Amino acid sequence: MADELIDPTVFDPENAPVSIRAVLRRSSVMRETALHRHAPGQLIGTLTGSIRIETNAGKWVVPAIHAAWVPPHHDHAMSSNGPFQGWSVHIPPALCAGLPASPQTIAASDVLQAAITRVATWPNGPQNNAQHRLAQVIVDEIAMAQKVAFHLPxxxxxxxxxxxxxxxxxxxxxxxxxxxxxxxxxxxxxxxxxxxxxxxxxxxxxxxxxxxxxxxxxxxxxxxxxxxxxxxxxxxxxxxxxxxxxxxxxxxxxxxxxxxx
Structure with a gap:
C-alpha cells in the first residue's frame, strides 16, 4: 500500500496553531491520502511530477509548477502520479475568508513558491511580525492567482x-x-x-x-x-x-x- 501523500506525523492540521503552516515533501514512490477533511484550507503544489485531488465535485490534476486549493471542511483525497516533489500549506479558517469557496487549480507564481519555501523552514509557523507578513503573502498570492483548466467536474x-x-x-x-x-x-x-x-x-x-x-x-x-x-x-x-x-x-x-x- 502506498504511503500517505501528506504525512500526519509531520503535520496534524486539526491540532495546529492558528497560523499558516507549510511542509515540503519529496518521494520516489507513489503516495496516497484517503478521503478526509479538516478545518484549515489547504494548498497543495508540485515542483516535479503530478498529483490528483478528488472531491465530490470532481477531480483536479495538478502538474508541476501548479497547485490545488481545497477550502476548509471540504472532503478530498490525494494521490501522486509516481515520484513527485512538492509542498502543502494549511491556512487557518480565519484567513480563508477572501479565498475561493470551492476547490480549484491555480498557477503557482514564483513569489508564492518562494514564500512557501521560506515558511516551511519554520517548524512552529510564523512567530513574529515579519514572519506573519511573509505568511500573509501566501494568502494574497492564492487570492490573486490565475485559475487554470485542470478540473473535471x-x-x-x-x-x-x-x-x-x-x-x-x-x-x-x-x-x-x-x-x-x-x-x-x-x-x-x-x-x-x-x-x-x-x-x-x-x-x-x-x-x-x-x-x-x-x-x-x-x-x-x-x-x-x-x-x-x-x-x-x-x-x-x-x-x-x-x-x-x-x-x-x-x-x-x-x-x-x-x-x-
Missing part, C-alpha cells in the same frame, strides 16, 4: 455517474453518446441535456477533457507523446496535439519543456 445524476466512471476507466473507448445512453438506460437527449446542466460541458467536451487531464499525468510520468495519444483513443497524433493546445495553450512538447521533463 463530476455529474450528479446516478446514470451519468456510471457513464463517467466507465469512461475514465477506459478512455480509449470511442463509443458514441447514443451507445453510452443505451448502455446506461437513458434517452440520448436526456443524457446530452443533463451533461451540460450538471458539468457545464457537452458529453463530447467532457470526454475530451477527461482524456486530456489523463494526458497530463501520463506525460508527467515520462510517456512519449505518440504513446499517450494512441492510448487515449486519438486517431492520430495531430488530432491529440491540436486538442491539447486548444485546452492548455501549448503543444505537448512545449508542455514537457516547461515542466522540465
Amino acid at each position: 463530476a455529474p450528479g445524476d446516478a446514470r451519468l455517474q456510471r457513464i463517467a466512471r466507465q469512461i475514465t476507466i477506459d478512455l480509449a473507448n470511442n463509443r458514441t453518446m447514443a451507445q453510452w445512453a443505451d448502455w446506461a438506460g437513458i434517452a440520448p437527449r436526456t443524457l446530452s441535456r443533463h451533461f451540460v446542466t450538471e458539468t457545464g460541458f457537452t458529453f463530447q467536451a467532457w470526454r475530451q477533457r477527461a482524456r486530456l487531464l489523463a494526458a497530463l499525468e501520463m506525460l508527467a510520468s515520462g510517456m512519449a507523446v505518440t504513446t499517450v495519444a494512441l492510448d487515449l483513443g486519438y486517431d492520430n497524433i495531430s488530432a491529440f496535439i491540436a486538442a491539447f493546445k486548444k485546452t492548455f495553450g501549448s503543444t505537448p512538447g512545449r508542455y514537457l519543456d516547461i515542466q522540465g521533463l
Whole structure:
C-alpha cells in the first residue's frame, strides 16, 4: 500500500496553531491520502511530477509548477502520479475568508513558491511580525492567482455517474453518446441535456477533457507523446496535439519543456 501523500506525523492540521503552516515533501514512490477533511484550507503544489485531488465535485490534476486549493471542511483525497516533489500549506479558517469557496487549480507564481519555501523552514509557523507578513503573502498570492483548466467536474445524476466512471476507466473507448445512453438506460437527449446542466460541458467536451487531464499525468510520468495519444483513443497524433493546445495553450512538447521533463 502506498504511503500517505501528506504525512500526519509531520503535520496534524486539526491540532495546529492558528497560523499558516507549510511542509515540503519529496518521494520516489507513489503516495496516497484517503478521503478526509479538516478545518484549515489547504494548498497543495508540485515542483516535479503530478498529483490528483478528488472531491465530490470532481477531480483536479495538478502538474508541476501548479497547485490545488481545497477550502476548509471540504472532503478530498490525494494521490501522486509516481515520484513527485512538492509542498502543502494549511491556512487557518480565519484567513480563508477572501479565498475561493470551492476547490480549484491555480498557477503557482514564483513569489508564492518562494514564500512557501521560506515558511516551511519554520517548524512552529510564523512567530513574529515579519514572519506573519511573509505568511500573509501566501494568502494574497492564492487570492490573486490565475485559475487554470485542470478540473473535471463530476455529474450528479446516478446514470451519468456510471457513464463517467466507465469512461475514465477506459478512455480509449470511442463509443458514441447514443451507445453510452443505451448502455446506461437513458434517452440520448436526456443524457446530452443533463451533461451540460450538471458539468457545464457537452458529453463530447467532457470526454475530451477527461482524456486530456489523463494526458497530463501520463506525460508527467515520462510517456512519449505518440504513446499517450494512441492510448487515449486519438486517431492520430495531430488530432491529440491540436486538442491539447486548444485546452492548455501549448503543444505537448512545449508542455514537457516547461515542466522540465
